[in-house]
Amino acid sequence: MGRTREDFARFLEAYPSYAGTGAIDELRTCDYSRLDARGHVYLDYTGSGLYAESQVRRHAELLTREVLGNPHSSNPTSELATTLVERTRDRVLAYFTASADDYHVVFTANASQALKLVAESYPFEHGGRFLLTFDNHNSVNGIREFARARGASVTYVPVLPPDMRIDEAALHAQLAPPVDGHANLFAYPAQSNFSGVQHSLAWIERAQAAGWDVLLDAAAFVPTNRLDLSRCHPDFVVLSFYKIFGYPTGVGALLARHPALGKLRRPWFAGGTITVASVGADMYHLASGSPAFEDGTVDFLNLPALELGFDLIERAGIDVVHARVQALSGWLIDNLVAMRHANGSPLVRIYGPITQEARGGTVTLNFHDRDDHFIDHHVIERGAGERRISIRGGCFCNPGAGEIALGLSAGEIAHCFAQSHDRMTYNEFRRCIDNKSSGAVRVSLGLASNHADVAAFLDFARSFLT
Ligand SMILES: Cc1ncc(COP(=O)(O)O)c(C=O)c1O
Secondary structure, three states: OOHHHHHHHHHHHHOHHHHHHHHHHHHHHHHOHHHHHOOOEEOEOOOOOOOOHHHHHHHHHHHHHOOOOOOOOOOHHHHHHHHHHHHHHHHHHHHOOOOOOOEEEEEEOOHHHHHHHHHHHOOOOOOOEEEEEOOOOHHHHOHHHHHHHOOOEEEEEOEEOOOOEEOHHHHHHHHOOOOOOOOEEEEEEOEOOOOOEEOOOHHHHHHHHOOOEEEEEOOOOOOOOOOOOOOOOOOEEEEEOHHHHOOOOOOEEEEEEHHHHHHOOOOOOOOOOEEEEEOOOOEEEEOOOHHHHOOOOOOOOOOOHHHHHHHHHHHHOHHHHHHHHHHHHHHHHHHHHHOEOOOOOEOEEEOOOOOOOOEOOEEEEEEEOOOOOEEOHHHHHHHHHHOOEEOEEEOOOOHHHHHHHHOOOHHHHHHHHHHOOOOOOHHHHHHHHOOOOOOEEEEEOOOOOOHHHHHHHHHHHHOOOO
C-alpha cells in the first residue's frame, strides 16, 4: 500500500464516520474540479466558503433567461424581481426552521452590516448594558462604540486558555442580576472564528429569562452546522451567505424576532424604508418589518442566487458536511498534536480544544522551533503559499481571543497604542509586541474539504520538524 493509501486507511479507522460522507467526494468531482485542476489546497473556509460550479451556471441561466427590474417599481419586470426576492426570504426562513410569525429576515451586504443595523438602532441608554465575550469578531466589538456613546456600560466576559472556552461562572454572574427597565444586549458567536470553539446555545434562553436581548453571531457556525431556530430563539442572528456556499458575495442577513426588531430605532430613513416622507412638512413614516431596515434597493440580481446555494447545501446535507468536517479536523488536530521535534519539544501550540467536543473545523495554532520559540506566522503563511495551500494568518479580526491566546496583557497593548501619535500600522504593532507572537495561523475546513487537503497541510507541517 502506498503511503497515502495507508494514511487514508488509518484515518478511516480513527474516524469511521467519514465513510458516510462520500456524497461530498462526488460533489467535489463534479462541482469543485477547479481545486484539483489548479493544484489548490484550500484551507480558509472560515474566511470564505467556495461556490460550486453549478451555482454559477444556474445563476447565469436565470439571468440570461429572465428580465428583472427594480423591485420598488410596479411593472412586470419589477414584480418578477419582487417575487424572487420574497421567495428567497421564505427560503432563508425555511432553511433555519424559523417561522415567519416569529422572525423577520432583513437582507444586508454582509454580517458586519447586519451587526451595524443592530448597533446603531438598539436603544442603549444610561443604566443599560452591553455584555459580550472576549471571543468576538471586530464587527461585534465595534457595537461597544454605539453603546458607550449612549451611556450604556460595556462588559467583556473572558475566555480561558488553552481551550478558549468562556468562563461560565463569570458569564452567569454577569447575566444573573435581575435586569431593570433598561434595554440590555448580550452578544456572542455561536462558533469562534479564532479557536473553533462552539459556545453554548443554552445561554440564549438563560440570558433572555434574566431580561437580556441576545444577539447571536452565527457567521462562523452556519457553514458547517445546523442552526435550528425552532429550538433556540436568539433575538438577533447575523450571517454572511458567502461563508456558507461561497456565492454570491455581498449578501448577508439579520434575522430578528418580531418584538426585537420592533425595539430598534433607526437613526435615519432612506429610499425603500418609508411608507411616506415629506420634504415640505419635514415628516416621514417608517415602513414596518424588514423593509424599514433595507436601505435603498436590495441586491435583487444576486439574492435569487441564494436559493441555488441552499439547493447545494441541501443536496450535500448540512449534517453530512458537519460529520465530514468533524472527522477531518479531528485527524488534523490528532496529527499536529503528535508532531515533536527530535528533542521531544512539540511542533505546534493549538489555541482551542484538541478534542472534537463542542468545536468546529477551525484550528488555530502557532508553530514552534525545537527551543520552543514561535515561528512567525508570516513565515508559515508564505511557506504554505509556495505549496498552493491557502491558510490565514494574523488574529482574524478577533483581537480579544488573540490577546488571551497569545498572552498579551491589556497593559502591554495599551503601551503600544500610546507609542503611536496617529494611526498605528499592524507592522508597528508587531514590532512593539517584540518577543511575543502578534498572531497565529488558522486552518479551516468546509464543504468541499477532503482527506488529501488535510494530508497536504500535515506534510507541510512536518517540513518544520528538526
Ligand atoms: C464570527 C464572524 N462574525 C462576523 C464576521 C464578519 O463577516 P463579514 O466580513 O462577512 O461581514 C466574520 C467574518 O469572518 C466572522 O467570522
